[in-house]
Structure formats: structure tokens, C-alpha cells
Amino acid sequence: MTLTPTTVTTPTGPPAAAVFDRVVEAGDGILLTVPSGGRLRIVDLHGNQAVDTLFYDAADIGHRYSAFDTIREQGAVYLTTGSRLISNRLAELAVITEDTCGRHDTIGGACAQESNVIRYGEHTRHLHACRQTFLAYGAAAGIGQRELGHNINFFMNVPVTAAGDLKFDDGLSAPGKYVEVTASRDLLVLISNCPQLNNPCNGWNPTAVQLLGWW
């Protein structure tokens, strides 16, 4: 496995070593803290890997990312560079400051055992799912069922048409594509590296992603 170099050149300065560098294996998750002003990069190491992500104000988990407030405030469904990630209290939690993929989803939600049953049938009930991962890793911060809002799916492609149709499509991502968010306040970031096997959101083969942080 070839990892992306852990240095980055920014327009404003010389390459700087990442202070945070972690691979999240296929189907695993993580809860991490990103301080205000910190930049978190998510690298799609092998391509077409959905990374289900929730953001919380580190000082108050009742203050959390809101997918539909974010969509309404930007007047557009897809997320990309410049998208402000808005909270349930209409505050800016973070901004997408770099994006080599070009489009990310925030209306598709997270997979769950129960929604897998609805979408694919009873035989999928005991497959691993993102909601499980969110609850497992969120528990340490007191994040339970009531605190799970609707998430971002980085690298996922959910086209919406003028006629009002929606589908999960092949990803636009490719090995090494990345997205970077800059925190507007101290954040908790809850990630599930999606284990979904039943649709093309992970290219039918969930793979590892890399997290890089500068702060």
C-alpha cells in the first residue's frame, strides 16, 4: 500500500509535517479532536471509498453538524471547496478548503443494519454498518442515538436530478484524491469508514483511508 506523503505544500508557506497521521482501516472508525484553525485532510487511498463523517462542537455535543442547514444556506446539494459546514444552530463549524475529488454527498445518510434490511433485504441485517461504528466510537464523548444527525459522505456520489430523482452512483473519486476541512472552532470529528458492500458507494470493496492533520 502506497501512502500519500505526509507533507503538504500550501500557497502560503513551505511544506509542513502533519502532526496527525492515521490510517483508518476498511470498515473501522475514529473519534478525533481538531482544534480551531486546524486542517484535517481525508485521503481516499484506493478510490471510491465513502467516508461517513459527523462534526460536533468540542465544547457541546448538542451543537452539531446539520446537513440540511448546510444545503439550504449554500443553495446547493453537493459539497466541495468553499462549502461552509453549518450547525443545527446556524453556526459555521468548518469549511471545505481543498477538494481534489470535486463533489461530496450530505443527503444520503449513513448505512445502518435496519436501513440495509429495507434496501437489500433481511439477509443483510447482520452486516457491519456505519451507524454501529458511529455509536461505538461516539460513546466515549457521550454521543448516542439522539446525538446522531445526518452526516456527510465524503467521496460519495449521489446525483439529484431536476425531476426529483436520486440514486447512489459510481464514485467520482480515485486513488489519492483528498478533501480537506478547516475547523472554525474546536471540533470533535466522528468518522465511519463505510463498510457497505451492497452498492457502488465503496466500489463494492471497502478500503482504508488516511487522515492527515495540521494544527
Add this chain to the structure above:
Amino acid sequence: MRTETSYRHEIPGGAAWSSPVRAGRLVTFTAQGPDANLTTLLLGADRLDRLNVPDTLKAQMSARITAPMVLMSDRGLALASVTASSLDWHDALTGIGHEQHLTRFGPSSYGVDRNDWRRSARTGLVSELNKHGLGEADLHGPVNFFTKVGITEDAKCSFGFVTGHSGAGDSVTLRTEQDVLVVCAATQHPLNPGPYAPAAVLVEVSLAPPTELAGPDDPSVQFRPESARALEQTRKAFL
């Protein structure tokens, strides 16, 4: 012997309302004026499981709500089915209006405006949730009945509010598939560029006739295999 099997209630424009509604009821919302917007939350029988708009949309391959779609919960159950709608599009992408969206109409207070005090959907919904022991944490992606955003298939999938999408008399009917808590606000949509004029919405709740329940030939059961499976999971959960 009880003979009353229905009731009607008008939610004034700008107001919020909530009520438990038992399984097997028809809930019809009827707009009482132009460009109504009814921001609606649904909670399941245990008041913890709640409407999951992303799951509802992706399971039924739709970016809008209309008949005969099934409204699904976090835990993969049917909360209600849309059994009738005069509109082919009810918005589920643009969330809940905040107090900040009202500032363009100028200051408003009870002291000056009395009961015409302008309050947001969010304020009303949180207030209603609190009455039932719930609160801000229970806010979730709502359905904005009677509202449509027109989508442009550009790089960001831009959209804008569609003025005139709904008018007085437009209606939508939900059939409750389990005991639910309905929480809604008849507030002007934050993207509606018009002057402040939130339309009232009439709510009518009645017993669904047995022929209206989700049998094998029901339009919601027939709509998609995913819709049928959600209804089947509710049958099992409340057997």
C-alpha cells in the same frame, strides 16, 4: 358510545403544533393560503426513533416527498405513508428555518406585535418537543410540506425556492403506520423571497377505514420493494 371519529384544527400561519396520533389514522394537511410551508417532524411510538429523511429518500430513489412514499425512521420502520397528495413535490432537503432568517422582516416582539410576534420554525418545534420531554437534540431533517425547490443539474446541484408551487386548497394525507408524535410549524420557508405572510394549515385527523390500511394491494406496499419492507418491519415491531 363515541361517535366522533375525527377532528380538525387550524394551525395559524407562523405557529407550531404537536400531537400524538395513534396508528391507523389519516392526517390531512390542507394549505389555507399561497406558498404555505409546514415544517414537519415525526417521532415513533417510543419517542426516540425518528424520521430519517436520508434513509427515506435513498430507499425510494427520490429527492422529494410525495404519494405513495413511506416515511421511514432511524431504526428502519415505517412511521407513516403518504397516501394522497395534490402536489408531486414536498421538500425534504432544506431543513428548518431559524430566528436569523426572520431578521429581514425587521424587529418583532410580543410587546409590539402581541400574537403576531414572528417566531421561526426552529423556535416553535423545540418548544413543542419540550412539551413531550424531548428537545433540541431531537430535531432532525424535516419534511417541508407544500414547498418545492427547483433543482439545476449544474456542478453543485444548485436550487432555488419555487414561488407559486402550492396554493390554498393543496393537501397531503399521511396514514400513520405506528403511534407517532407529529410536530410541525406552519412557518414561512426561509428561502421564500416574498413579504412575511405565512399561510395557515388545516389539520384533519380521522380513523383510516380498514380498506385504507396497508394490505398487499396498497399503493405504498406496491410502490417499491423497499417501501413494502419498511411497512413489514413495522408490522413485526408492533406485532
